[in-house]
Amino acid sequence: MNSLELVNELYKPYRITKQGKATIIESMDGKFAVKAKSQKNVKELFEYLRYRNFDGFPKIVDDSRSDIDIFEYVDDVKMPSDQKALDMVRLVAKLHNKTSYDKEVREDKYKEIYESISSTLEYYKMDYERMVIEIEDHIFMSPSEYLFIRNSSKLMNQIAFCREKLDEWYESVRGILKTRVSVVHNNLSLDHYLKGEREVLISWDKSTVDTPILDIYNFYQKEALNIEFSSILKEYLSISQLDEPSKNLLLILLCLPKKFTLTDDEFSSCSSISEGLDYVFKTENLARPYYLEQDKEQ
CATH class of the missing domain: 3.30.200.20 (Phosphorylase Kinase; domain 1)
Incomplete structure (x- = not known):
């Protein structure tokens, strides 16, 4: 049995x-x-x-x-996705706050993060340049190709902006030998948050101890185009105990552009380009208030 x-x-x-x-x-x-x-x-x-x-x-x-x-x-009360996400992020902020502590890191830890993100930005830059060259070589552009070319300058500007902010972040953490870590759920989704008589997170199989921004970044990757995220990010940052370098790194990660794929299926290609651009534009609007605030303080 x-x-x-x-x-x-x-x-x-x-x-x-x-x-x-x-x-x-x-x-x-x-x-x-x-x-x-x-x-x-x-x-x-x-x-x-x-x-x-x-x-x-x-x-x-x-x-x-x-x-x-x-x-x-645990019973789960049905509610709008935006409200559920807001309630969930409050609980996640509580998890991070209750379990956070400073951890010593080796001298090149931040350099590794810097180089990893720099490599990602360089990959996107080269990939976008390749796509532009290939598309401009065509006599006639398909709708998806035209959509990409029309916004290619915007994408290049986004890469340059991320690189600038990444350089500023690295200068702020250079020489620091500690970082703030906490328990991170590492598998956040609306399906993994239940709220009835009490609220719980389920599916803890992938949980670990790491920087708390991982939970917010990974959740944004899943739900950026499905829910209104500005109030969610604002709520998390107001409750959490993120230090300024962690907050800035989170904003940089959120602003990273997306991979675009053109295939023989024109409908799929248009959908891929459109969704990627929607992500870039939405993230720009999400991050702009925080960068404007930083510029005022400087």
């Missing part, structure tokens, strides 16, 4: 449903979520989070089996 069969025998559920990677069982003893046990020791993680006065995670009901864990089931 495998563990799930044993759970069925013990709990005698009257309803079993699948919800993502979890199996939801409803029985006379209550409602529970059964998930395959991950390589991450979530019990140890949750004990640490509880010690740090953060309880935004589902309670473990039973972790005694080698292949599954049983969690409390």
Whole structure:
């Protein structure tokens, strides 16, 4: 008898449903979520989070089996995506604040970050230049090619702007031998935030200790075109304890341009170019108020 069969025998559920990677069982003893046990020791993680006065995670009901864990089931109230994202980012800021600390880093840590982002910017620059040369060699441009060419100067300016801000950031952190880290969920999505009688983050399998800006950056990559992000970023920055270099690095990462792909499928090409440009323009509007504020202070 495998563990799930044993759970069925013990709990005698009257309803079993699948919800993502979890199996939801409803029985006379209550409602529970059964998930395959991950390589991450979530019990140890949750004990640490509880010690740090953060309880935004589902309670473990039973972790005694080698292949599954049983969690409390947390109801999720339906709400608009923008509101849910705002509530989620408040909880994420609390997670980062409760678990943050200064960590010593080697002397070349910031140099590695600088060189990595610089390489990314150089890759985009060369790729855009290649696309421009190839498109201009055509007698007639397709709609997707024309859309890219029409905005190519804007994209090059975006790369130059990111490089300028990256140089300023590197000058501000040169010689610093510590960085601010915290527990990061590392898998944020609206599906992984539940809010009913209480609010929790689920799916902690990829969690780690790193710079807290990773959570915001990765979430923005997923949802930039789907939700209104200005209020979300403003709320996070107002609650979180990000230092100025971390805040500036986050803005730089958000402003990085996108990879554009042209294929034989003109509809797909137009969609790819259009979505990439929408991302660039939306991010410019998102970041502009923070850079204007910095310019005033200088």
